[in-house]
Amino acid sequence: MHSLFVSGRKHALAAFVLIAIIALTGCSNRDVSEQPSESGGLIIGFAQLGSESAWRLGNTQSIIEAAERAGVQLMFENAQQKQENQIRDIRSFIAYRVDVIAFAPIVEDGWDNVLGEARDAGIPVLVTDRMINTQDDTLFAGFIGSDFYEEGVMAGEYLIKKADAIDAESLNIVEISGTVESTPMKQRAQGFADTIKGDARLDIIDSVSGDFIRSKGKECMQKFIDTHDKIDVLYSHNDAMTLGAIEAMEEAGLKPGEDIIIITVDGEQKAIDLLKEGKINCVVECTPLIGDTIMQIAAQLARGEEIPRYTYSEDRVFSEFDDDLDELPERGY
Numbered sequence: 001m002h003s004l005f006v007s008g009r010k011h012a013l014a015a016f017v018l019i020a021i022i023a024l025t026g027c028s029n030r031d032v033s034e035q036p037s038e039s040g041g042l043i044i045g046f047a048q049l050g051s052e053s054a055w056r057l058g059n060t061q062s063i064i065e066a067a068e069r070a071g072v073q074l075m076f077e078n079a080q081q082k083q084e085n086q087i088r089d090i091r092s093f094i095a096y097r098v099d100v101i102a103f104a105p106i107v108e109d110g111w112d113n114v115l116g117e118a119r120d121a122g123i124p125v126l127v128t129d130r131m132i133n134t135q136d137d138t139l140f141a142g143f144i145g146s147d148f149y150e151e152g153v154m155a156g157e158y159l160i161k162k163a164d165a166i167d168a169e170s171l172n173i174v175e176i177s178g179t180v181e182s183t184p185m186k187q188r189a190q191g192f193a194d195t196i197k198g199d200a201r202l203d204i205i206d207s208v209s210g211d212f213i214r215s216k217g218k219e220c221m222q223k224f225i226d227t228h229d230k231i232d233v234l235y236s237h238n239d240a241m242t243l244g245a246i247e248a249m250e251e252a253g254l255k256p257g258e259d260i261i262i263i264t265v266d267g268e269q270k271a272i273d274l275l276k277e278g279k280i281n282c283v284v285e286c287t288p289l290i291g292d293t294i295m296q297i298a299a300q301l302a303r304g305e306e307i308p309r310y311t312y313s314e315d316r317v318f319s320e321f322d323d324d325l326d327e328l329p330e331r332g333y
């Protein structure tokens with residue numbers, strides 16, 4: 001694998017030392033006159049947010065394998081769910097003077113300073129997966145990822161169809177949301193709420209963040225079961241939390257997919273398998289497999305070419321109403 005592979009805590013010290021040397025000597029260990037060769041002698045710094053779900057692991061694998069296919073030298077760092085680590089990692093890429101910086105921002109706010117440093121160093125930035133909140137359009141060149149609002153809409157549209165199919169009079173919905181202040185959490189909630197708000201049968205009676213983590217998804221569901229007498233629907237912002245919620249339901253003697261309708265987002269293999277078993281009713285896809293697109297757009301950037309400001313993945317919805325679930329190919333994550 002042709003990658004400069006730097007990851008984990010023990011290398012954080014190395015990154016710090018690298019920055020210190022550069023600060024003291026005023027130079028980086030890469031000659032700025034070097035230009036990436038057409039063949040892909042590109043060096044990309046990728047600051048990943050963590051390893052919280054199978055989705056994230058699939059995203060990481062997609063990026064690393066795509067870099068190898070493209071002949072890109074990849075500096076990859078995992079921030080282990082901490083924004084301050086991502087900011088540190090981006091600074092180490094600036095110090096090294098990579099050709100392009102790409103990252104998946106764990107939350108939307110707090111990026112202006114470090115991205116301003118990248119811009120002032122002449123290093124273009126790609127925002128991937130999740131979005132940032134900024135007033136300064138010069139801080140990044142483009143976004144690559146999914147339309148989370150549309151994912152929420154697809155979840156809502158499924159539930160309206162389900163309510164019609166079972167001739168429901170009223171459905172109490174509980175929501176387990178993702179990492180607070182992250183784009184997928186905000187937009188999946190908004191898209192779903194906007195879609196169902198005109199339907200008097202559908203009522204979101206409770207919502208709490210499970211931070212996209214399986215164990216927290218279980219805790220949230222346990223709390224809902226203890227608090228509410230009538231829960232008809234779970235809308236969960238990712239499959240990892242849904243798997244935890246299903247554990248809680250079964251421990252409480254409830255039949256997932258029957259006693260409680262389950263709508264989940266991501267499209268991991270495990271969720272599709274549970275959909276086929278009838279334990280999940282709807283899976284909204286959010287593909288993590290965007291590595292090749294990132295490498296292709298990064299190469300265009302490095303060559304000084306125009307790129308789209310927003311590049312969205314095509315996501316689809318799978319549900320109990322589909323008759324081709326057994327023909328679905330392996331999900332790959």
Ligand code: GZL
Pocket residue numbers: 052053054055056129130145146184212237238239240265266286
């Ligand atoms: C969505 C991504 C989310 C996934 C979760 O693009 O940011 O983060 O839905 C992951 O599984 O933790």
